[in-house]
Amino acid sequence: GAGVSQTPSNKVTEKGKYVELRCDPISGHTALYWYRQSLGQGPEFLIYFQGTGAADDSGLPNDRFFAVRPEGSVSTLKIQRTERGDSAVYLCASSFDRDTGELFFGEGSRLTVL
Amino acid sequence: AQSVTQPDIHITVSEGASLELRCNYSYGATPYLFWYVQSPGQGLQLLLKYFSGDTLVQGIKGFEAEFKRSQSSFNLRKPSVHWSDAAEYFCAVGTYPSGEYGNKLVFGAGTILRVKS
Numbered sequence: 054g055a056g057v058s059q060t061p062s063n064k065v066t067e068k069g070k071y072v073e074l075r076c077d078p079i080s081g082h083t084a085l086y087w088y089r090q091s092l093g094q095g096p097e098f099l100i101y102f103q104g105t106g107a108a109d110d111s112g113l114p115n116d117r118f119f120a121v122r123p124e125g126s127v128s129t130l131k132i133q134r135t136e137r138g139d140s141a142v143y144l145c146a147s148s149f150d151r152d153t154g155e156l157f158f159g160e161g162s163r164l165t166v167l
Numbered sequence: 168a169q170s171v172t173q174p175d176i177h178i179t180v181s182e183g184a185s186l187e188l189r190c191n192y193s194y195g196a197t198p199y200l201f202w203y204v205q206s207p208g209q210g211l212q213l214l215l216k217y218f219s220g221d222t223l224v225q226g227i228k229g230f231e232a233e234f235k236r237s238q239s240s241f242n243l244r245k246p247s248v249h250w251s252d253a254a255e256y257f258c259a260v261g262t263y264p265s266g267e268y269g270n271k272l273v274f275g276a277g278t279i280l281r282v283k284s
Binding site: 056057086093094095096097098101109144146148151155156157158159160161 | 171203208209210211212213216236246259270271272273274275276
């Protein structure tokens with residue numbers, strides 16, 4: 054597609070539920086990133102994929118968070134047993150392989166945990 | 168650990184006035200530095216970036232930024248602000264060593280720019 058696409062744009066769920074957030078990167082971009090942006094804060098790094106593998110998952114806050122990218126394109130961020138503190142905007146970005154320049158961001162998925 | 172500080176949470180300027188948004192970073196090596204803009208309902212958009220070379224960097228929409236190693240700063244400037252520049256601005260530092268794959272960014276908390284007519 055023309056840009057990074059994220060679905061859903063908004064998700065409201067109850068504490069304890071399971072949530073999946075999807076990211077469709079720009080075609081041909083091999084690098085994919087997930088960030089989390091809490092209210093009043095800048096984006097915080099969660100995980101980075103190079104192709105199908107997670108090259109760096111050091112930002113995942115705990116083992117309730119997991120992300121996959123099975124075919125090296127679309128990625129899904131999975132959150133188990135959601136907590137109110139997980140409420141945030143989850144941003145996905147992609148970039149060209151070996152490019153130390155621009156990350157192209159999607160509009161984000163706003164997650165609200167009641 | 169790498170960090171980015173944007174000291175101003177909010178800034179208000181008059182349309183047509185000049186603008187400077189401050190950014191200070193902490194990073195042990197030569198930094199890759201970025202400014203992004205986020206408008207309501209839109210994704211982050213890159214304004215400009217610094218990797219090496221000329222310390223004054225030109226970006227889109229008439230923005231520029233100057234890298235000052237001695238001050239660990241990368242301030243964003245615009246000579247004449249337009250109402251459409253009202254948005255939130257984020258400074259970021261790239262943290263992977265040069266030559267490695269990827270570009271993991273550490274962001275500042277952002278500065279909200281308001282433009283008054």
